[in-house]
Amino acid sequence: MKFIKNHLMFILPLMAILLGIEFYLVFDRTTDSYEKGLKEGYTMLVVAKKPVTLQKLRQLNPHIATLEAIKREQIVSEVAQGVSKQSKKEILAALPYFYNVGLDSYLGTAALEKIKKDLEKDSTIKRVETFGSSYSSAYRLFAFIKFLLKVFIGFMGVVSLFLIIKQMEIWKYAHRERMQVMEIFGAPLMLRAGVLFKVAIFDAFIATLLTSAVFLYVKFVWAAQSGIDLMMQKQDDLFKMTDMAILLGVALLLVIVAVYTVVFSNKGVQE
Amino acid sequence: MSNVISAKNLTLAYDNGRKEIIKNASFNIKKGDFVFITGPSGSGKSTLLKSLYGQLKPKEGNLVVGGRDLANISPRQLQELRTHMGIIFQDYKLINEWTVAKNVVLPLMIAGYSLDVQETQAHRLLKHVKLSEHADKYPLELSGGEQQRVGVARALAKNPVVILADEPTGNLDDYSSNVIWDLMENACQQLETTVLVVTHKIPTIFSLPYRHFIIESKGVYEVH
Incomplete structure (x- = not known):
């Protein structure tokens, strides 16, 4: 024992x-x-007046790693159901360009805000949505x-x-x-x-x-x-x-x- | 004949050198000498013995045992030196969870002898100290005298160069004491082992020529 x-x-x-x-x-x-997934799956949304390239965005902020365009036709078909083809064409012409932008690493909310400001300095960028609070x-x-x-x-x-x-x-x-x-x-x-x-x-x-x-x-x-x-x-x-x-x-x-x-x-x- | 133990201006102290027990002692002990060290209680007899097996480093002076200067000895060298010593304690210091036979062959075990050799030697040594029938018993099953005979057998196991005994008969009756003295006399006579015994009183029946040191007032003096 x-x-x-x-x-x-x-x-x-x-x-x-x-x-x-x-x-x-x-x-x-x-x-x-x-x-x-939390770290790498995160993307911010960039709305631009004209098409933009990854190189251009990288020049604005080096943390930007990926750029993926959201198909505008798909957006129009989802938001303009039951609308005539002509009207759809007009909507498409007026619609800005949407992009999912990925970053090279996990960043805090302050850094996200800085990226937002850097991108919005460019006149072609209309709006940047970071979804910072939910991500963080x-x-x-x-x-x-x-x-x-x-x-x-x-x-x-x-x-x-x-x-x-x-x-x-x-x-x-x-x-x-x-x-x-x-x-x-x-x-x-x-x-x-x-x-x-x-x-x-x-x-x-x-x-x-x-x-x-x-x-x-x-x-x-x-x-x-x-x-x-x-x-x-x-x-x-x-x-x-x-x-x-x-x-x-x-x-x-x-x-x-x-x-x-x-x-x-x-x-x-x-x- | 060569010195087995040599002390020159030896000072021993406790409490980080503050409490001196022995001061400026000088003596030589030769191979085959049988030495009694006596002195009043607390005079430093056991302290001197402790220093001889390296348990207490000299504060000052030289102490050479078996050719090794104990003031400047490495742990490995001390370990090696101790394998050539047989040490006997007043309180026996047997390992109670081991059998008598295993206790006796401890020095052989340390030296790496095979189990067969250990067994043969255990048998021989226990026969020598007349404890053959107790080989498989445990120390606490034996009387004090018998335990000390086991201690002596252990000390003799590897034919040591020197035997250091601290009050080996201090707890024993006359009969057991005489048996222990006989065993030590035999070791000294037959094996030419140097024997140092710290004791209060030199035994009255002792047939061998011996040397006698007294420790008094921190000094070590030989009585002629």
């Missing part, structure tokens, strides 16, 4: 850190296209959620690290005498800490396997039954074999640091 308790006291905080890392990896992967709020909301997630995972990591250090203290007392005796007789570090390394590496493997099992369950059982579109569409992204390697690497790194901490704080004979 004591043996299981000792291991669990180390495995559980380690698992909490690994779960946090894996949760972030999964979140990052599954929302990657959404974030990309959607992206900011997403960025905020991501930030909160990072904070939560970071907090969880710190708390778990404290629990691991606490458990290390227990290990330190449990193994102190043995390690000191071995040190007096000239045992090298790896031999002195051999048992600790074995226990810690074993626990790292167990924590990695348990964490992987949780996400494999989510991937193959829960996601399919969840009814959440994002989960069902991105099922493959919910857990990858490379994640297991990342988790094991992190777990091993943490336990090795933990064991070295114990070993180096165990110097000297207690008289």
Whole structure:
């Protein structure tokens, strides 16, 4: 019972850190296209009196990356239904030119306003609509959620690290005498800490396997039954074999640091 | 004969050098010497012993053990030096979660001997200290005298150049004490091991010629 308790006291905080890392990896992967869409799918609308070229707009503001003309005929056919052909021709002649303008990177509302002003300086540009507020709020909301997630995972990591250090203290007392005796007789570090390394590496493997099992369950059982579109569409992204390697690497790194901490704080004979 | 231990103007201190325990001590100990170090409680007997196995660095002066200057020794060199020492403590310092046999072969384990050699040596050493039947027991299942015999067997395991013993019979009755003295006399006589024993009292029944150092008023003096 004591043996299981000792291991669990180390495995559980380690698992909490690994779960946090894996949760972030999964979140990052599954929302990657959404974030990309928010960033790259954004376009502003430019209304011009005469046809304009991408080169010309770039001269006005270097952030402009793409230019796509909206078919005027299509606009006329949508807004002038039931109107005679002649009238349609007149409307088409009077209709300005509409363009979707894409940017080279995600910009804040102030930068969007600057682009608007730069473009409107040109006499051929009649109007620029940035849709700044809706674009910004959607992206900011997403960025905020991501930030909160990072904070939560970071907090969880710190708390778990404290629990691991606490458990290390227990290990330190449990193994102190043995390690000191071995040190007096000239045992090298790896031999002195051999048992600790074995226990810690074993626990790292167990924590990695348990964490992987949780996400494999989510991937193959829960996601399919969840009814959440994002989960069902991105099922493959919910857990990858490379994640297991990342988790094991992190777990091993943490336990090795933990064991070295114990070993180096165990110097000297207690008289 | 060559010096196994050599101290020149040795000063030992605690509290970052503020509290001096031994001051300007000079002495030489040769291979095969059996040395008793006596002195009043708190005089610095155990401190001197600690410095000999590198647990306390000299504040001033030279202390050379097995050809290594302990004032300027690297951790790796100290580790290597300790593998040539057998150390016996008053409180035995056995590893309680290990069997008696495993405790005895600790120095061999550290030296990287195979399990077969360790097993053979454990058998031989435990026979030597008359504890063969206790090989698979744990230290806490043994009496104090028996535990100290395990400690002596461990100290002898790798035929050390020097045995350092800190009050080895301090917690033992007369019978157990005599057994321990016999074992140490044999080691010194048969293996030519240098033995340094810190003790309150030199045993009355002791057949070997020995040297006697007294620690008094921070000085180390040889009694002739």
